[in-house]
Amino acid sequence: MPDLVLGQFAGVDMPDWVDALLRIMFIVALMTVNAFALIYLERKILARFQARVGPTRTGPIGTLQSIADALKLVTKEDVRPSTADRWAFELAPYIAFVPVFLIFVPMPFTETWFIRDLNLGLLYVFGVLGLNIVGVIMAGWGSDNKYALLGGVRAAAQAISYEIPMLLIVVSVVMVAAGRLATDGDVSAAVSINGIVADQTTTPYILLQPLGFVIFLIGALAELHRPPFDMPIAESEVVGGYFVEYSGMRWGMFFLAEYTALFLIVLLASSIFLGGWNWPFGADVGLGLQIVLTLVKTSVMIVLVISSRALFPRLRIDQLMSFSWKVLLPFAIVQVLANGIIMAYGGPDWVVGLVSFALLLALFGLVFALTRTRKGGDTTRTIQTTPARPRVITSPEVTAVEAGGGD
Amino acid sequence: MGDGVTATQVVFWILAVVMLVSALGVVTAGNIVYAALFFIAALAGVAGIYLILAVEFIALVQLLIYGSAVVILILFALMLTRARERPQALFGRTRPLGIAAAAGLLAALIGGIVATQWVTPGSAADFQPIALQQIGDVIFTVWIVPFIIVGVLLSIALDGAIMLASPDEEE
Numbered sequence: 001m002p003d004l005v006l007g008q009f010a011g012v013d014m015p016d017w018v019d020a021l022l023r024i025m026f027i028v029a030l031m032t033v034n035a036f037a038l039i040y041l042e043r044k045i046l047a048r049f050q051a052r053v054g055p056t057r058t059g060p061i062g063t064l065q066s067i068a069d070a071l072k073l074v075t076k077e078d079v080r081p082s083t084a085d086r087w088a089f090e091l092a093p094y095i096a097f098v099p100v101f102l103i104f105v106p107m108p109f110t111e112t113w114f115i116r117d118l119n120l121g122l123l124y125v126f127g128v129l130g131l132n133i134v135g136v137i138m139a140g141w142g143s144d145n146k147y148a149l150l151g152g153v154r155a156a157a158q159a160i161s162y163e164i165p166m167l168l169i170v171v172s173v174v175m176v177a178a179g180r181l182a183t184d185g186d187v188s189a190a191v192s193i194n195g196i197v198a199d200q201t202t203t204p205y206i207l208l209q210p211l212g213f214v215i216f217l218i219g220a221l222a223e224l225h226r227p228p229f230d231m232p233i234a235e236s237e238v239v240g241g242y243f244v245e246y247s248g249m250r251w252g253m254f255f256l257a258e259y260t261a262l263f264l265i266v267l268l269a270s271s272i273f274l275g276g277w278n279w280p281f282g283a284d285v286g287l288g289l290q291i292v293l294t295l296v297k298t299s300v301m302i303v304l305v306i307s308s309r310a311l312f313p314r315l316r317i318d319q320l321m322s323f324s325w326k327v328l329l330p331f332a333i334v335q336v337l338a339n340g341i342i343m344a345y346g347g348p349d350w351v352v353g354l355v356s357f358a359l360l361l362a363l364f365g366l367v368f369a370l371t372r373t374r375k376g377g378d379t380t381r382t383i384q385t386t387p388a389r390p391r392v393i394t395s396p397e398v399t400a401v402e403a404g405g406g407d
Numbered sequence: 408m409g410d411g412v413t414a415t416q417v418v419f420w421i422l423a424v425v426m427l428v429s430a431l432g433v434v435t436a437g438n439i440v441y442a443a444l445f446f447i448a449a450l451a452g453v454a455g456i457y458l459i460l461a462v463e464f465i466a467l468v469q470l471l472i473y474g475s476a477v478v479i480l481i482l483f484a485l486m487l488t489r490a491r492e493r494p495q496a497l498f499g500r501t502r503p504l505g506i507a508a509a510a511g512l513l514a515a516l517i518g519g520i521v522a523t524q525w526v527t528p529g530s531a532a533d534f535q536p537i538a539l540q541q542i543g544d545v546i547f548t549v550w551i552v553p554f555i556i557v558g559v560l561l562s563i564a565l566d567g568a569i570m571l572a573s574p575d576e577e578e
Binding site for chain 1: 441467468481538539
């Protein structure tokens with residue numbers, strides 16, 4: 001097994017099932033450490049933004065805070081509301097968690113370190129991640145709590161809306177990769193994440209698809225329920241959203257899923273846009289530094305994502321939906337079309353990059369024009385249509401139907 | 408492979424049981440959200456069967472499309488029905504018609520399965536997985552007309568849905 005993660009060091013032949021078991025254990029360990037690290041990091045960074053120091057008491061400069069939190073969660077009583085739907089409520093954390101766990105599989109850490117290099121890696125990530133939302137909506141519905149239901153419904157609407165521009169951007173990235181690989185005659189690596197990373201030895205794709213990078217990042221924030229797109233879990237609106245009724249380790253599993261997804265989606269973005277384990281603009285310095293490069297790129301983007309929580313105010317749910325369908329989706333489609341036209345006529349790479357950059361400027365211009373503050377007016381009025389009557393997604397009727405269970 | 412049970416067979420039977428149980432769950436669950444959740448289990452089982460058949464692309468597309476589709480189904484179930492208040496009656500006056508239709512469909516499917524000359528695969532060694540590129544080539548050359556027709560149909564359906572759902576602009 002050339003792509004072996006652990007046997008590479010041990011240098012021994014292992015039966016398949018031991019190998020598989022080791023890979024799974026590796027995922028579990030990495031996931032746990034990652035969640036601990038990210039929670040600590042998030043607290044520290046947010047504290048800085050708010051002129052505080054963050055956790056300091058547990059361990060040196062507070063580094064053991066996450067472990068203390070985990071201990072608290074594990075020992076906490078696991079409560080199920082008496083009116084909750086038993087099966088949906090108990091199973092939801094697992095169904096939300098397992099898909100996120102599974103998308104570890106095709107992620108490349110170095111040229112040869114991954115759990116498995118899947119040929120259809122990119123498609124796999126989105127196919128599997130889509131199942132996560134089933135768990136979220138099960139939690140929202142099963143809790144028998146109108147805040148949870150609203151949170152779940154919001155999460156579903158948001159995930160489905162932002163999945164589409166993200167997938168179109170992935171399509172445009174695959175198009176670019178296939179176009180570049182076609183010169184070697186073999187395009188089969190264009191959907192494999194590691195194949196895409198391997199093609200970025202000289203040019204990271206962020207230069208070829210800057211619009212794609214921005215749309216992907218926005219979509220990722222929405223998929224991950226990160227601010228400013230955290231309406232499904234907004235404390236001030238839906239009191240925590242779909243996991244409001246959960247406590248103890250079941251609640252912890254939602255959080256574990258969330259931070260794991262944060263790490264993985266950001267790792268994916270840094271792989272397909274920033275060149276993953278490659279040095280920027282060529283000059284590969286060998287395996288030892290590849291892992292460092294991957295983690296540095298990922299960390300920079302994680303800090304970006306966490307900072308956005310402190311930097312931007314939360315949107316309204318209708319603004320969020322409008323932004324996806326009326327702004328991001330058309331731009332993503334135009335990007336795919338532009339790539340197709342340029343590549344069909346054999347345009348060189350720099351034309352692809354230039355057109356994408358022009359589209360990015362157009363996107364910024366449009367957003368700026370639409371959100372310009374008017375005197376005493378609503379800042380984002382022109383993005384949305386007139387809310388003549390409540391929209392389906394946020395409709396109070398939804399709550400009314402559910403809340404009216406008593407009569 | 409030997410005479411014993413292969414790992415593939417074990418996986419197949421597990422998937423088959425999961426699919427059958429959840430398919431039965433879809434039609435017998437009184438609660439419409441349960442039915443939708445059983446439905447996604449059944450569809451995931453189908454994706455698993457596709458994986459056994461080594462057509463990863465179709466398996467992943469199955470998950471990608473039906474995953475979102477089922478979520479939308481649940482949303483519809485929540486918004487358009489009052490399932491939470493009283494379990495829906497499973498049988499109505501049309502019961503005999505339903506039984507007849509189901510029996511006819513079952514007979515047609517069994518007939519089709521029995522009548523087909525199945526291609527028996529050779530050994531696993533000479534099996535060639537289909538590359539994504541080949542699928543793309545075929546869809547966009549040989550089957551381009553059906554592809555466009557499906558696209559136009561879906562666009563019309565989407566436009567219609569938007570027309571129906573959009574609030575009246577003039578009041």
